[in-house]
Amino acid sequence: MAASQPPVRLPATMHSIAAVTPDRPLGDSNSQGARSAPLRLAVIDGDSGFLHVLDKRVCARGWQQRVFPGAVPVEELVALRLGALVIDLFVLGASGWAYLEQVGTALPALPTIVCSGPSTVAQRVRALRLGADDWLAKPCHPEELIARIEAIVRRGRVAAPPAERPALEAGELSIRSDQFQAFVGTRSLDLTRREFELIRLLAGNAGHVLERETIYQRVWGYAMAHGDRSVDVFVRKLRQKLERASPQWRYIHTHFGVGYRFAPERVDAGEAPSMAGELTAGELTAEHLLQ
């Protein structure tokens, strides 16, 4: 652990929190619990009752479902671009095992779940060894089947590359999460990590006034102590760097007694040093500035 540091250490140190990404811009992967991406599902089964109930749940989730009464040629499966495959092994009879192996070999990346009636341990083990990801006994609840499919898909995804985060554009600014940095044209603002987290939060809520406590909570990761001026200090640092890189624009506006609001505004040449707190309706809902 920490090298030559004195013994006393607060548990929730700033670093660990900051490192854990206090503010997920959203639309991010962590929503797995709630919604998952639309999934294309193929079901090889003949049980119409089961299929009907399953279809309802699948549709409710926004997924798509194709039903097949028997074995589907592997090439066809490939063409379907499936997200997952559900098989009742026993509708395929004795050839089911060979088929399962075939699918497992040809499409190892395809999540495959066997959903069949009464079975023995040996059968289940065999299926799993042949490439199936799971075996769920019928009768089963469709929600459990869906949850199991999601679990398998999720497992495959944690190994996949992280989703790409788009850049935020505002005025002359380009805020790139993959760089932990903001740019004007090609020039970096040379923001520190905290400065970047702060501007990302503000720009991510452009047009909205954010209270200091909120800002602190989301950038620092824990509650702001009374009298803490950190937010003000960092806003100043940000303004300084913004002013230097993009002198024709003002980005961060102070709301006295409240907090700060991000909204890119072109500076009028002959502008008097206007009040920061003065607003117009246009500024407030400045949607035209960002998306």
Next chain:
Amino acid sequence: MAASQPPVRLPATMHSIAAVTPDRPLGDSNSQGARSAPLRLAVIDGDSGFLHVLDKRVCARGWQQRVFPGAVPVEELVALRLGALVIDLFVLGASGWAYLEQVGTALPALPTIVCSGPSTVAQRVRALRLGADDWLAKPCHPEELIARIEAIVRRGRVAAPPAERPALEAGELSIRSDQFQAFVGTRSLDLTRREFELIRLLAGNAGHVLERETIYQRVWGYAMAHGDRSVDVFVRKLRQKLERASPQWRYIHTHFGVGYRFAPERVDAGEAPSMAGELTAGELTAEHLLQ
């Protein structure tokens, strides 16, 4: 984004691989795909009969097993470098759900199986949604449990297929996944396995800043313990070898408080030791560096 992501190595796999091919640049050590590599298993359970039977099977497979009577702090799990975790949720009582969620959040790459007594559909679904990969009802046959563990581990592995990967070209560097080695011209950098995995990850995401936690997660395969300096040390080793083989170029840039970014840059003769944080758009979207 980067198509050619390095695979996420599960701990057990990784160790065995690293151990098997310490220096040998390689000849297709990927044969491990079929046979399951030794797996380090943790079981949170109190059922001595179950544990005994399971232990026999686990040992027969050449795996290792650690048993815990109750919840294990996540940091401890990290330190154990597990390949999979088996939990009897009900021995943890009401706190079991929170614990499961905690594990799922901190160690998303860790295959987790709940193996508990009678349960409801709702309980199983809940566990799966919280991050469990599977739920197997007790009493169960240990062979099925093992087969299910293997299926999950396999799923995590196929997500990053060892398919033929083209060589990555960057500056004077040529990173050949089929050789597990990097070259300058024809001269090998003589990278170790870990060093190679690291540079492959970085170069595969050229132009993007990767956080230490991300790097660790994807190269080492499990969550980074607080205070771990392994990434830094390996970056230094890499820089040393890169400097020796390609002195006219700088490849790895530090982003203070964040992590590292790979971007080949020719060293100017009279160059002052410039800041790593300084970027140009050219570097950012450095597509010309790869592909």
Next chain:
DNA sequence: GGGGGTTGTGAACCCCCTGTTACCGAGGCA
């Protein structure tokens, strides 16, 4: 216009982050 609270600004302090080196244990190999 004046007073009290709020915000801007600059600088000092010091913690912690990173680079770097050395050391140790594990495992392969002879």
Next chain:
DNA sequence: TGCCTCGGTAACAGGGGGTTCACAACCCCC
């Protein structure tokens, strides 16, 4: 068994960046 390589940990030095403080400037309200 002994040597060697490799991975991981510990320790230290140096410097960047976060926090805090003091004071000035400012805003709002009475």
